[in-house]
Amino acid sequence: MPADPVLLDAPSRRRAGAGLRGLATSDVERSQRLRLMRSGALGSVHSWELVTAVDGPGTRLTVFLNGCPLRCQYCHNPDTWSMRDGGPVLASDLLGRVERYRGVFSATGGGLTLSGGEVLMQPAFAARILRGAKELGVHTCLDTSGYLGANATDEMLDDTDLVLLDIKAGDEDTYRRVTGRSLAPTLAFGRRLAERGVAVWVRFVLVPGLTDDPANVAAVADHAAAIEAVRPGTVQRVEVLPFHQMARDKWAELRRAYPLADTEPPTPEATETVREVFRSRGLTTY
Template sequence: MADEPWAHSRYDLRLAQSPDAPETAEFNDQKGDFGWIHSYETGSTVDGPGIRVTVFMSGCLLRCLYCHNPDTWHLKDGTSVPFERAERALASYAAPLRAMGGGLTISGGEPLVQLHFTQRLFASAKGMGLHTALDTSGFLGARADDDYLRNVDLVLLDIKSWDPATYRRTTGQDVKPTLRFAERLAALGKPVWVRFVLVPGLTDDPANIEGIARFVAPMSNVEWVEVLPFHQMGVFKWKTMGLQYELLDTPTPSPDLVARVIGQFRDAGCRAR
């Protein structure tokens, strides 16, 4: 499918592919006949178990200071793709994905902006015998009802901060919806990998990490806490889009800092890596 106009790396800049697309905050499509897709990648080993196809949806309501894909914030920057076309593309990879113990991960942006399209694609993937993973901030977790989650085998849940003020500074939004979604996933017994982006001077306060660790540790459904070191790979997108990037002078976390944070999670009783 290399000739697909939406088959690009997550790191490619995509702007104004669909200028007539609806505004992200107002989007409420009840059918899911079309989806706005930034890109998709094959052969991913970092977005769930096995070898995976990862689809990056357009549209997000968070404005994370370290976002490496600000070109996924708006639907208009993605390519409008009919559902049947996306389904055919996925089907072409289904056999090797099954053989390699992998499946489909839907990421973004925020997949739950395009609720019905992603719900249909997850259901289709399950029909193909594929493992499914939802990569989400959890901010829109209330949109994903039990029928939606029934076709999701794993949730990659980004908990970006415990401290409410730090979370709002980091994302521009409230942390409470994410924590409520995490509690609901725990009640359902839905497998979760918690992801935490470690940003020196922003999210690395020991009390902030301790809060996440103590919240997550009692949840038997959380299989892993993944500490993701901050990086600067998306800076060129911010500059090209004329956006102010506040973390230009922020360094990558040192190995000692990463080890300290992983140790905090493990000391609290979490499986962390």
């Protein structure tokens, strides 16, 4: 076991991480930085962490990239919205960190998860990291809203073992209220993943007064079932994640008005009721 992991457990679902500790940031001038980013040799990275049973199977090295087109009301990482706020990290340096933890991944059935922000804001960098990880024999995962799914090339998806697909709402009006964007690209990406045989874990955040309307929940369940119907076995599980207030302090630190400051978490009973909706579609639900 390496000497300096930041190992988090599933019940806490904390997002403290290691920042950029252990990753050298690249001090390059702007013109060179843009060239390197276009080629995928350089990325804008917020932080990394080692986490167990949260961002895919086993122990994961989860890397949070900067940049996101969505503005989710319950966003846990609003400090990742702008790409310019991240640290410039070379793909080669990040892959060196991945290689360092190969023994951990092998022992736990874990691997690398690229998250954000929105990882597909930096498709060239993500593709290079995924390719390098696969060459190291490491399990790979993308955590994405799917809104920018068109940015993922077929080659990138061939290097992706699992996608954590966040379906944030089931109808266009609710989705736009939650995120400020359209639902349709996410659904198209989900179908494409199934067609290419990429495994999917669907994620849905249950927020009282925002996403908990029974019609919205039923629509999300129908979307997940439709992805599964394209290629049975694609949707390996659905994770219904109860809203919590752990992001409130971060929004305050950024001097942003948090729209859900007065929203209470759903009860365990309400969360289980929603899980049953997904199970009624034949989906394995947690």
